[in-house]
Amino acid sequence: MASPEENPSSSKIARGKIRISEEWSKAAVSITFGSQDSPQPTVLVCGPKNSGKSTFSRHLLNVLLQKYKKVAFLDTDIGQTEFTPPGVLSLCIIDKPTPDLEIICMKTPERCYFFGDVSSSRDPGKYLQCVYALYDYYRDELCKSENSKSSMVELPLIVNTPGWIKGSGYEVLVKMLNYVSLTHVVKLRSYNDSKDLPRGAFWCDNGCNHSTLLEIKAVIDCATCPLTLQKIAALFREIKMIAYFRQCIPSGSNLNRNKVLARALAALLPYEVPISSIKVRHLHCQVPSSEVFYSLNASIVGLGISSEKSPDIHLCVGLGIVRGIDLFKGLLYVITPVPLRLLEKVDILLQGFIQIPQGFLQAQGCVSPYSATDVLPIC
Ligand SMILES: Nc1ncnc2c1ncn2[C@@H]1O[C@H](COP(=O)(O)OP(=O)(O)OP(=O)(O)O)[C@@H](O)[C@H]1O
Numbered sequence: 001m002a003s004p005e006e007n008p009s010s011s012k013i014a015r016g017k018i019r020i021s022e023e024w025s026k027a028a029v030s031i032t033f034g035s036q037d038s039p040q041p042t043v044l045v046c047g048p049k050n051s052g053k054s055t056f057s058r059h060l061l062n063v064l065l066q067k068y069k070k071v072a073f074l075d076t077d078i079g080q081t082e083f084t085p086p087g088v089l090s091l092c093i094i095d096k097p098t099p100d101l102e103i104i105c106m107k108t109p110e111r112c113y114f115f116g117d118v119s120s121s122r123d124p125g126k127y128l129q130c131v132y133a134l135y136d137y138y139r140d141e142l143c144k145s146e147n148s149k150s151s152m153v154e155l156p157l158i159v160n161t162p163g164w165i166k167g168s169g170y171e172v173l174v175k176m177l178n179y180v181s182l183t184h185v186v187k188l189r190s191y192n193d194s195k196d197l198p199r200g201a202f203w204c205d206n207g208c209n210h211s212t213l214l215e216i217k218a219v220i221d222c223a224t225c226p227l228t229l230q231k232i233a234a235l236f237r238e239i240k241m242i243a244y245f246r247q248c249i250p251s252g253s254n255l256n257r258n259k260v261l262a263r264a265l266a267a268l269l270p271y272e273v274p275i276s277s278i279k280v281r282h283l284h285c286q287v288p289s290s291e292v293f294y295s296l297n298a299s300i301v302g303l304g305i306s307s308e309k310s311p312d313i314h315l316c317v318g319l320g321i322v323r324g325i326d327l328f329k330g331l332l333y334v335i336t337p338v339p340l341r342l343l344e345k346v347d348i349l350l351q352g353f354i355q356i357p358q359g360f361l362q363a364q365g366c367v368s369p370y371s372a373t374d375v376l377p378i379c
Contacts, residue, residue: 018055018101018102019219019220020059020219021216021217021219023216023217024052024056024059024216024219027056027060027186027214027216028056028059028060028063028064029063030214031043031060031063031064031183031184031186031214032060032063032064032066032067033067038183039183040068040152040154040155040156040183041064041156041157041183041184042156042157042159042180042181042182042183042184043060043156043157043158043159043182043183043184043185043186044159044161044176044177044180044182044184044185044186045057045060045158045159045160045161045186045188046161046165046173046177046185046186046187046188046197047163047165047187047188047189047190047196047197047218048163048165048188048190048192048195048196048197049163049164049195049222050163050190050218050222050232051163051188051189051190051218051222052188052218052219052220053077053160053161053163053188054077054080054082054160055101055219056186056188056216057073057082057158057160058082058098058101059101060158060186061073061094061097061098061158062097062098062099062101064156064158065094065095065096065097066097068154068155068156069095069154070093070094070095070155071093071094071095071155071156071157071158072091072092072093072094072110072138072142072155072156072157072158073091073092073093073094073157073158073160074090074091074131074134074135074138074157074158074159074160075088075089075090075091075092075160076089076127076131076159076160076161076162076176077160077161077162077163078115078117078118078119078120078127078162079118079119079162079163079164079233079237080162080163080233080236080237081240082160083105083106083107083109084106084107084109084112084240084244085106085240085241085243085244085319085354086118086237086240086241086354087114087115087116087117087118087300087302087352087353087354088109088112088113088114088115088302088316088319089112089113089115089127089130089131089134090109090111090112090113090134091109091110091111091112091134091137091138091142092107092108092109092110093110093142093155094107104239104240104243106240106243106244106247108318110137110142111134111137111315112134112315112316113130113133113134113313113314113315113316114283114302114304114314114316114319114350114352115127115130115283115352116283116284116302116350116351116352116353116354117283117284117352117353117354118237118353118354119162119164119169120162120164120168120169120172121164121168121169122284123283123284124168124171124172126283126312126313127172128172128175128176128179129310129312129313130313131176131179132179133310133313135159135179135180138155138157139181142155143155157180159176159180159182161173161176165197170197173197173203174202174203177203178203182210182211183211183212184211184212184213184214185201185211185212185213185214186214186216187213187214187215187216188216188217188218189215189216189217189218190218190221190222191218191221191222199215200213201213238357238358238359241300241354241356241357242258242261242357242359242360244319244337245261245265245319245321245335245337245357245360246261247337248265248268248335248336248337249261249264249265249268258359259359259362261359262359262360262361262362265321265335265360266360268335270323270324270333270334270335271320271333271334271335271336271340271343272331272332272333273331273332273333273334274330274331274332275325275327275330275331275332276330277347278332278346278347278348278349279306279347279348279349280292280296280348280349280351281304281348281349281350281351282295282351282352283302283350283351283352284352284353287351293325293327295351296322296325296332296349296351297322297324297325298321298322298323298356298361299321299322299351299356300319300320300321300352300354300355300356301319301320301321301322301334301349301350301351302314302316302318302319302349302350302351302352303316303317303318303319303320303334303336303338303343303346303349303350304316304317304346304347304348304349304350305317305345305346305347305348306347306348314348314350316350317338317342317343317345317346318336318337318338318342319336319354320334320335320336320338320349321334321335321336321356321360322334322349323335332349
């Protein structure tokens with residue numbers, strides 16, 4: 001059998017079984033079934049890296065689904081995304097529990113933005129703009145009934161946050177906590193006090209806290225993990241990207257190893273995109289105009305839709321790989337799992353620092369399939 005890293009269909013890394021401590025269990029139950037007349041839960045989960053924020057969030061999601069038909073999941077952890085590829089801020093609506101908390105599930109978000117990096121550090125302002133826009137959409141569009149905008153739809157919210165909680169990462173978290181209207185804040189504590197968030201309602205200057213604060217202990221001590229945290233994080237990002245592009249291949253295909261998937265992707269008929277019909281924008285640096293297509297070739301791009309209302313941030317319908325560029329024909333070739341009806345709305349390609357998985361560049365029978373030398377003729 002293929003190892004889990006090699007087998008994108010299982011998309012599981014061999015780790016210990018997930019354990020839900022009594023404290024975690026009680027916290028999830030009290031948030032969900034707290035009291036009859038309390039408002040629907042809106043919960044933010046925070047804490048240091050690898051303290052179990054994602055694991056607890058997914059457990060809470062399952063418990064909330066015992067009471068509510070649907071739950072909104074706002075994922076702001078762009079380095080370790082839950083249901084989307086890395087670099088994406090998303091709002092997903094979940095209506096089915098996932099009993100195996102280790103399994104990787106890809107979902108089509110209700111709304112998302114491509115940030116193009118695995119941490120907010122390059123542009124905290126734009127990162128927060130995206131978080132606020134997603135929350136506003138949840139509050140103003142999803143929670144209001146379609147028939148009567150004055151009555152509320154029952155839709156609890158979980159906000160999963162990044163583990164970068166020092167320096168400007170801390171400031172970003174405090175701003176998020178003050179923007180979102182929360183019934184509960186769940187704070188994970190690790191086995192190393194110096195890595196933890198300050199005790200109490202640290203985001204309130206003047207006793208403004210109206211939410212219930214639950215401080216719970218991490219179940220595992222990551223200092224004892226056999227792999228370094230950076231290695232695990234990078235591995236997970238690669239696995240999620242692979243799982244995302246796997247959706248390009250019709251389900252039922254026997255792609256039990258990444259090598260086979262890489263070959264199938266390289267052989268896929270790409271979409272043709274007329275260069276004249278789209279804009280290209282690098283999100284985090286300036287590319288000289290003579291180099292734009294060289295930097296775009298063989299890269300991962302966010303498929304964006306421009307909006308006059310918010311010129312700085314672009315809604316995104318998904319990601320694509322720029323498979324090749326033919327300047328004579330004026331065409332870009334793009335591979336993506338996004339359906340054509342959504343692709344027709346795309347008018348901007350967003351480039352960032354999200355890397356194409358290494359495995360995709362080594363498809364059997366092709367030499368670096370995404371960087372062929374004859375697809376970029378010099379004009
Ligand atoms: N309750 C648990 N039982 C077993 N393993 C756990 C548990 N909680 C976390 N882990 C393991 O610890 C690692 C980190 O967990 P998780 O991704 O939930 O942390 P996180 O705080 O969201 O991390 P990050 O800050 O990187 O997003 C994972 O490999 C996860 O499977």
